[in-house]
Amino acid sequence: MSAIETISEQRCFGGVQGFYRHASTACGGPMRFALYLPPQAAQGPCPLLYFLAGLTCTEETATLKAGMQRLAAELGMALVMPDTSPRDTGFDGATGDWEFGEGAGFYLDATQAPWSTRFRMESYVVDELPALLAEHFPVDVTRSGLCGHSMGGHGALTLALKHPQCYRSVSAFAPIMAPTQVPWGRKAFPRYLGDDASTWAGHDACELVRQHTFPGTILIDQGEADPFLHTQLRPDLFEQACAAAGQSLQLRRHAGYDHSYWFIASFIEDHVRHHADALGLA
Ligand SMILES: N[C@@H](CCC(=O)N[C@@H](CSC=O)C(=O)NCC(=O)O)C(=O)O
Numbered sequence: 001m002s003a004i005e006t007i008s009e010q011r012c013f014g015g016v017q018g019f020y021r022h023a024s025t026a027c028g029g030p031m032r033f034a035l036y037l038p039p040q041a042a043q044g045p046c047p048l049l050y051f052l053a054g055l056t057c058t059e060e061t062a063t064l065k066a067g068m069q070r071l072a073a074e075l076g077m078a079l080v081m082p083d084t085s086p087r088d089t090g091f092d093g094a095t096g097d098w099e100f101g102e103g104a105g106f107y108l109d110a111t112q113a114p115w116s117t118r119f120r121m122e123s124y125v126v127d128e129l130p131a132l133l134a135e136h137f138p139v140d141v142t143r144s145g146l147c148g149h150s151m152g153g154h155g156a157l158t159l160a161l162k163h164p165q166c167y168r169s170v171s172a173f174a175p176i177m178a179p180t181q182v183p184w185g186r187k188a189f190p191r192y193l194g195d196d197a198s199t200w201a202g203h204d205a206c207e208l209v210r211q212h213t214f215p216g217t218i219l220i221d222q223g224e225a226d227p228f229l230h231t232q233l234r235p236d237l238f239e240q241a242c243a244a245a246g247q248s249l250q251l252r253r254h255a256g257y258d259h260s261y262w263f264i265a266s267f268i269e270d271h272v273r274h275h276a277d278a279l280g281l282a
Contacts, residue, residue, distance in 0.1 A: 013073035040076035047143035054150030065261035107155030145275035169278035177238035223257030
């Protein structure tokens with residue numbers, strides 16, 4: 001049995017909010033995650049919602065700011081919030097730039113040295129973490145949904161489109177929807193994946209949806225006062241790609257909302273209920 005270290009566990013809405021650390025094979029070192037277990041977990045395994053956070057975030061960000069636990073407790077849904085990358089890698093250039101490296105893993109498996117030995121967030125989120133959770137906690141990983149914000153929204157969309165057998169539902173807040181065409185992706189992808197741009201397409205929601213659609217409606221909320229909207233996120237491109245591919249998409253634009261967790265907290269209930277429906281909890 002793989003070992004997990006408990007950093008903290010606290011009672012929350014009748015369940016338990018925990019923070020944990022373990023030795024990750026995929027990421028070649030310690031990884032942290034947060035897990036909320038609702039009160040129903042005392043009776044048996046609960047369906048699981050992943051929340052993937054964005055640039056500069058950790059496992060604490062959505063756990064503390066999104067406000068998911070009250071409704072998750074009511075519905076009997078477990079929540080898992082992984083860290084956004086490996087930490088303390090010691091790699092040259094891994095820290096000091098908030099758009100790349102630690103805190104900016106982009107939910108992909110890097111192929112370029114030195115990143116390829118540690119920055120393997122796709123394998124971590126899709127394979128290693130669910131297996132670890134199933135081994136140690138009362139969660140039913142066969143009933144999982146995937147949500148994320150910004151870089152984590154990119155992670156939610158791309159991982160769900162690439163691994164639809166692993167997730168019953170997907171949603172995102174202000175995701176990076178066309179990373180191969182915007183500065184954040186064009187900075188990170190060559191360093192993680194190399195200069196051959198054809199390899200970047202496998203991590204771009206617009207490109208992926210053209211190859212295979214997700215069996216269910218993708219829910220996306222986007223603030224119209226988001227400073228990254230036109231330069232980094234590009235919902236217009238994803239909307240066009242989904243329409244061309246026949247992908248069911250509910251893209252909601254909200255006047256006055258920005259990129260922050262105040263925006264996420266305002267609409268998180270709709271996302272939790274979207275996943276609860278697909279996970280058989282509604
Ligand atoms: N450079 C700034 C802004 C960083 C920022 O806005 N991060 C977002 C995600 S952006 C895309 O992935 C975020 O979620 N921040 C956490 C929060 O609590 O708002 C900075 O370094 O602060």
